Amino acid sequence: MNQADVSKLVSKLRIKVKAEHRNLRNPKGPEGRIDKLRKTVTGLIKFERIEVNYNRGDEARQYAERLISEAIRHGDCHTPTMKMADFWLLEKELVHKLFKVLVPRFENSNVSFTKMYKAPKPQYSRNLEKAVLELRGNPYPDLFTKQPNNRLWIQNVLLEAAKHDYRQSKYAEIAQNMAKNEEPTQVNSEAPKSEIIEDIKTQ
Amino acid sequence: MFKSLITKLCPSQLTCGFHTTACLNEVRLLTRLRVVDNSEIGMRAMAEGKPPKIICVYNKKRVGFIGDRVMVAIKGQKKKGILVGLKQIQNVKVPKFDSNNIVLIDDNGTPLGTRIHVPIPTILRTILKERTHAKGADYTKLLAIATRFV
Amino acid sequence: MIFLEFRALSTLPERVEEPPQEEPKEVPQRRGPKSTNPILEHRHIYPEFLPDPNPKWRNSLREKMERADMLKRRQQIDIPEFYVGSILAVTIADPHAQGKTNKFVGICIERKGCGLRAEFTLRNVVDHQGLEVRYDLYDPTIDKIQVLRLEKRLDDKLFYLRDALPEYSTFPLDMDPEILPEGTPVPVNPLKVKLKPKPWLERWERQELKGIANIEQYLTTTNRLNRKLRQTPWEKFDLMKQYRKTIPMEEQSDIWSEVNNQLQQLQMARKKMARKRTFTAPKTQLG
Numbered sequence: 001m002n003q004a005d006v007s008k009l010v011s012k013l014r015i016k017v018k019a020e021h022r023n024l025r026n027p028k029g030p031e032g033r034i035d036k037l038r039k040t041v042t043g044l045i046k047f048e049r050i051e052v053n054y055n056r057g058d059e060a061r062q063y064a065e066r067l068i069s070e071a072i073r074h075g076d077c078h079t080p081t082m083k084m085a086d087f088w089l090l091e092k093e094l095v096h097k098l099f100k101v102l103v104p105r106f107e108n109s110n111v112s113f114t115k116m117y118k119a120p121k122p123q124y125s126r127n128l129e130k131a132v133l134e135l136r137g138n139p140y141p142d143l144f145t146k147q148p149n150n151r152l153w154i155q156n157v158l159l160e161a162a163k164h165d166y167r168q169s170k171y172a173e174i175a176q177n178m179a180k181n182e183e184p185t186q187v188n189s190e191a192p193k194s195e196i197i198e199d200i201k202t203q
Numbered sequence: 204m205f206k207s208l209i210t211k212l213c214p215s216q217l218t219c220g221f222h223t224t225a226c227l228n229e230v231r232l233l234t235r236l237r238v239v240d241n242s243e244i245g246m247r248a249m250a251e252g253k254p255p256k257i258i259c260v261y262n263k264k265r266v267g268f269i270g271d272r273v274m275v276a277i278k279g280q281k282k283k284g285i286l287v288g289l290k291q292i293q294n295v296k297v298p299k300f301d302s303n304n305i306v307l308i309d310d311n312g313t314p315l316g317t318r319i320h321v322p323i324p325t326i327l328r329t330i331l332k333e334r335t336h337a338k339g340a341d342y343t344k345l346l347a348i349a350t351r352f353v
Numbered sequence: 354m355i356f357l358e359f360r361a362l363s364t365l366p367e368r369v370e371e372p373p374q375e376e377p378k379e380v381p382q383r384r385g386p387k388s389t390n391p392i393l394e395h396r397h398i399y400p401e402f403l404p405d406p407n408p409k410w411r412n413s414l415r416e417k418m419e420r421a422d423m424l425k426r427r428q429q430i431d432i433p434e435f436y437v438g439s440i441l442a443v444t445i446a447d448p449h450a451q452g453k454t455n456k457f458v459g460i461c462i463e464r465k466g467c468g469l470r471a472e473f474t475l476r477n478v479v480d481h482q483g484l485e486v487r488y489d490l491y492d493p494t495i496d497k498i499q500v501l502r503l504e505k506r507l508d509d510k511l512f513y514l515r516d517a518l519p520e521y522s523t524f525p526l527d528m529d530p531e532i533l534p535e536g537t538p539v540p541v542n543p544l545k546v547k548l549k550p551k552p553w554l555e556r557w558e559r560q561e562l563k564g565i566a567n568i569e570q571y572l573t574t575t576n577r578l579n580r581k582l583r584q585t586p587w588e589k590f591d592l593m594k595q596y597r598k599t600i601p602m603e604e605q606s607d608i609w610s611e612v613n614n615q616l617q618q619l620q621m622a623r624k625k626m627a628r629k630r631t632f633t634a635p636k637t638q639l640g
Contacts, residue, residue, distance in 0.1 A: 002407065003405075003465055003466060004403040004405070004598070005599045006400050008595055008599055009389065009602050009605075010601055011603065012601035017593070019407065019408045021593060021594070021597075030588075031587055034591065062592075062593050063592055067592060070592070083590075084590060088592075295492070296447075296488060298486045299487070300482060301484070301485075302483075304482075320480060321482040322479045322480055325450045326449045328449045351480065352451075352455075353455070
């Protein structure tokens, strides 16, 4: 039975926190654990969506949430918070991002600042759970799209192209049949399709 | 953590990199004690820097608690004594002392000295009264020579 | 399908380097530290009202009942405000003592436990013999707790007094209470104690204690090296470690708003009593 520490006041996190921390096994011990987490937190703040191992991601998520909530609570004129941000964010321009971008973004939110999804495991590798960790309000497309038929999905793009091809060839056929007269109704059905496919590959 | 420590420590300074729990400060065989009465033998033993050693604790656990009778080796003699203050963690409201204190008695429970010069826990009153039987040794004489109770 | 999306999205972080371009609005207003709720200040005076931060030991119903019991007990006797480093006099009903009461004076070296199990430890040196007595704060046998000198020390735990010279923990048993003027903040005593030479009970040099004056003179090079190796400078940045040790603000404000009324009534009653005492004190002197 311990007495709660009263020297510091913290705001409650909106995510589930385990009673015990995970050790994140590594040769350098607790220091190495914190170093690992610093890298992940920096990556999360920088890229806003990252794919990590589940355990490391879950730990890093808690630290990122705490960092953002401290930043919201104290603002950027508070020296300890500034030191904390300086410690956790390895790239120093991210400190500005934390206080100037993320704080206004999350100031009035009632939900957690981050989201974590389970990601599929790579097939031939160690049996590690993977997860996708992202900040809310990131600029990327949603991971779970609500519309089942998104026009931009690669399958739909390919189908569209195939349909287009088919139609074009049909038209050509009809045109050939219909016209013994000598004007080709349509041309270059191949070009747009190949372009689309090239685009998809580069993605 | 200790792996990292061991890698950091060069082997010549590697003494004991392992965590040990806090000691219990139990009074058991061969513990050195402090005699707190003014008996001749006790005073001399303490002055010479040869405090008595326990050679027997008279209870089933063989770990001395407050009010227990012990046999000590003091200046080449065997004497009996009563533990009147312990370093060990005590119950609530029972004082914990900075040293393990003992008052020497003889077989009948009569103290060898005439005065105890440190405070004595009040709970000893009850304990010693309980241990005193009509025909056995009378330990309550010890309470009479105490100067202060806490 | 989802798999494809994940791969595609997680492997192109470089392109996303410019997300800050979303709303580059200047920070609208300079927010200083948010105005904190004044009832949260109770946490320094009544730390035992907060539950254990370990979720393993949490039980909201039990905590609530314990708080009610604590308030009831506080209505029976006056449990004053005190801190580690304050000097207290505790009178208990003791069935073993001759006068059936027992009084002990000492410096509070530790406060621990939460709820009804809150404890504090007093230390004193009586007749050149160091003594420590542990009391339950809500023990029904306690008759009276009196604060003789209300102050704080530089550290949260004063266990190093066990290894300090005895004069630092010697307090006369018939000490008079020192009255602080109302409304003054609790003073911090910047006293630095001197340790006895080794052997010590603990490795004080590793604990970053502020209240020890002469520790360096007893250390060997090995001690200093070990201290350096065992330092954990990252720990003060471990945000989750701090979080797991504390009760979050939202939960605290629930707790304090629950007990605030009664605590304030108790404080008012104590002030009244204190005023009465100051009026009556000269009369007794005259008589």
